[in-house]
Amino acid sequence: MAVPAPARTSPASLVAVGVLALAVAALAAVILLRPAPQAAPPPSAPERPTVVQTVPPAPDNEVPAALPPVPVAVTPPAGDYRMIATPADGFLSIRSEPDGRGSRLDRMLDGEVVEVLTCGPARVVDGDPGHWCRVRRQTGQTGWAYDAYLVAYLDSPM
Numbered sequence: 772m773a774v775p776a777p778a779r780t781s782p783a784s785l786v787a788v789g790v791l792a793l794a795v796a797a798l799a800a801v802i803l804l805r806p807a808p809q810a811a812p813p814p815s816a817p818e819r820p821t822v823v824q825t826v827p828p829a830p831d832n833e834v835p836a837a838l839p840p841v842p843v844a845v846t847p848p849a850g851d852y853r854m855i856a857t858p859a860d861g862f863l864s865i866r867s868e869p870d871g872r873g874s875r876l877d878r879m880l881d882g883e884v885v886e887v888l889t890c891g892p893a894r895v896v897d898g899d900p901g902h903w904c905r906v907r908r909q910t911g912q913t914g915w916a917y918d919a920y921l922v923a924y925l926d927s928p929m
Contacts, residue, residue, distance in 0.1 A: 854882060854922050855885070863881075865908070867914060869891050870915075876912065885921070889904065901919030903917055904921070
């Protein structure tokens with residue numbers, strides 16, 4: 772059996788194959804060496820005071836019924852304005868004491884903006900966690916309101 776003679780390759784076709792191989796290698800290097808895109812950082816929320824509450828460990832066979840009250844007041848930042856936003860009845864009572872049993876001084880309607888002066892310890896009222904906060908209305912009246920129904924308001928109305 773006779774062995775066929777090898778095919779002859781022209782120098783021009785060898786140069787073309789070499790140029791093509793270099794182009795593929797350069798493209799692969801550009802793709803592989805390109806820096807990864809950086810994710811944008813999440814937008815930062817306005818700075819809010821934080822209250823940390825710890826619970827002492829319970830004995831092995833006992834589960835604590837509720838968290839103990841925290842004897843710490845929270846001081847909101849200066850110019851902390853909030854808007855009344857109640858889920859159902861359209862108003863929030865402003866009270867004489869930081870408690871639901873304090874006498875009602877007035878009703879603040881949804882959308883009214885108040886300045887928060889100070890807040891008491893964290894509590895849960897009717898299933899809603901929050902704080903009793905001393906507030907000042909645009910009329911100048913001050914009293915206590917439960918902040919679970921106060922939402923952040925960024926502009927100063929006063």
